Amino acid sequence: MSFIKEFKQFAMKGNVVDLAVGVIIGAAFGKIVDSVVKDLIMPIVSAIIGQPDFSNLYLVLKGDVAKGLPLEDARKVTDAVIFAYGSFLTVLLNFILLAFIIFLMVKAINSMRTKEEAKPAAPPAPTATEKLLMEIRDSLKK
Incomplete structure (x- = not known):
């Protein structure tokens, strides 16, 4: 092939x-x-x-970085070792909120499905045998 x-x-x-x-x-x-x-x-x-943007939170592990410097500028400082935990916190918070919203949406969809499933279905049409038995019953009643 x-x-x-x-x-x-x-x-x-x-x-x-x-x-x-x-x-x-x-x-x-x-x-x-x-x-x-x-x-x-x-x-x-x-x-x-307040504004949940933690992207500029970081710790300077090594080097001389001025306080209050934005993360991108602090990364440009030579010989600086920066532990940038703020971006992780921002992404983590967004993930938790996103997961919670998806959970609520799935829960709402599932509750709508159970309501639809809980509706009683129309009784099935009688089979040929059942029709014959109903006719016999009706004729015996007469």
């Missing part, structure tokens, strides 16, 4: 197409969740605790 045919067969398998659709939907959903966190949640957090 030629390489092109083999690749085409691989690419057209259902799992690969499903994965591609999942990745595209996931990317779009990621943008929605990112917007929810950035545009809706973070302003509320900022109003409560």
Whole structure:
């Protein structure tokens, strides 16, 4: 089998197409969740605790760096060893908020699913045997 045919067969398998659709939907959903966190949640957090941007927090382990210098400028100082923990804290806080928002969204979707599943289904149509038995019952009642 030629390489092109083999690749085409691989690419057209259902799992690969499903994965591609999942990745595209996931990317779009990621943008929605990112917007929810950035545009809706973070302003509320900022109003409560102040601007949660810790990216300029760092410790100077070695070297002479002026206090209050932004992280990027402090990194430019030669012979300075900098422990930049602020960026990690910012990413960690964003991750925790993002995970919490996704949890709430999944919980809401699951509760909607259980409500739909809890609705009583229409009784199934009677089978031919059941119809015959109902006719016999009705004729005996007469």
